[in-house]
Amino acid sequence: MNTTLTAVSGLEVGHYTDLANATGCTAIICRAGASPGVDVRGGSPGTRETDLLQPMRRVDRVHAIVLSGGSAYGLDAASGVMRYLEEQDIGVRVGSALVPIVSSAILFDLNLITHKVRPGPAEGYAAAQAANTEPVPEGTTGAGTGATVGKILGPDRAVKGGIGSAAMTLPDGNTVAALIAVNAVGDAVDHRTGQVVAGPRRESGPGFLPAVEVLTRGEAQVEASVAPPMSNTTIGVVATDATLTKEEANWLARISHDGLALAIRPCHTSRDGDTLFTMATNQRHPPGDLTTLGTAAVEVTAQAVLRAVLTATGLGGIPAVSELNGEG
Structure with missing residues (x-):
């Protein structure tokens, strides 16, 4: 059973992954075109065509x-996806x-690992070429390859992030899904239990120091050299096969940020540029109840955040939750 973004009819997803340089990108394609939406939060976003x-x-x-690593350089990956789509005769006729x-x-x-290698047009093209309707690979792959979380006390105490996905089909038959690349300065939290799943590792002994407590109790000063601005950000796509207008798709993007806030603490900080897109493939009629769709979008977004850290593997000296021998 497919419980990832490609459970939404009309979508294809492909990754480009560079483990040697800890970077990558992910292309989410809708050949027929999707009703779009976007909501950009946090103080340090990097976007194109929003x-x-x-x-x-x-x-x-x-x-x-296109979701990409590489900071602002990674925006070039979208040019490769454009070239691929043009070759496939997909686009707006002008x-x-x-x-x-x-x-x-x-x-x-x-x-x-390095700041000299980042995704560009060739890598974006490769991700688009790889796009398919199979369940989306998760963890240390695609845009999540170089992602880390729990960096409020610096990278040496961080835990590996990644890219994760979740989906659900509602009683009316509409499917809602999310694909999230998690590279947050804050912790990843299981919203169902309140447990910190991934955060800054303790200097000695098992477990994590909750970032909210670190900040609000004055246990550490967050210096620019420890948690630099613009060095984080969680990005993703929330999709549905329901029929939505562009305005409704934008509303779904906005409310889906509640899912980030449930699973990442603190969220939308000045050190993050959190951005969520919506793609409604309009495969189902009637469209379904917008409140129900929004509720599902929040839930799958939160679940996808957890999947991102739980499926990750360590890279560049940063361990994954799965490698901490049950610590946390």
Whole structure:
């Protein structure tokens, strides 16, 4: 059973992964075009073609979303996805021209192994070529390859992040799913139990120091040299096969951030540029209840965050939760 983003009819997902340099990118493709939405939060975002997705803008379809490592350099990966889609004759017709609509967001992974290698057009093209409807691989792959979490006390105490996905089918038959690349300065928290699943590791002994307590109790000063601004960010896509207008898709992107806030603490900080996109493939009629869709979107977003850290494997000297021998 597929419980990842490709459970949504009409979507394909492909990764490009560079383990040697701890970076990668992920292409989410809708060949028929999807009703788009976006909501950008936090103080340090990096995005491409997000203004176009707002309700008042003319274009009402997006053909791909690209999630990438590489900080601002990684925005170039979207150019490779555009080239792939053009070759596939996918895009908006403007006279004799064809323009694929490809939006993108990036996360910062430049210092895990090297800052000299980052995804570009060739890597984006490779991710698009690899896109398929199979269950999406999770963990240390694609845009989550170089991701880390729990960095409030510095990278030496961090835990490996990654990319995770979750999906659910509602009683009315509509499917809602999320794909989230988690590279947060804060902790990953199981929203069902309140347990910190991944956070800054204690200097000695097992377990994590909850970032909220570290900050609010004054147990440590967060210096720029310890948790640098612009060195984090959680990005992702929430999708549904329900039929939504562009305005409704934007509303779904906004409410889906509640899922990030449930599973990442603190969330939307000045050191993060959290960005969520929506893709509604409009495969099902009638569209379904928007409140129910929003509730499901929040839940699968939170679940995807947990999947990202629980399926990750260690890289660049940063251990994954699965490698900490049950610590936490």
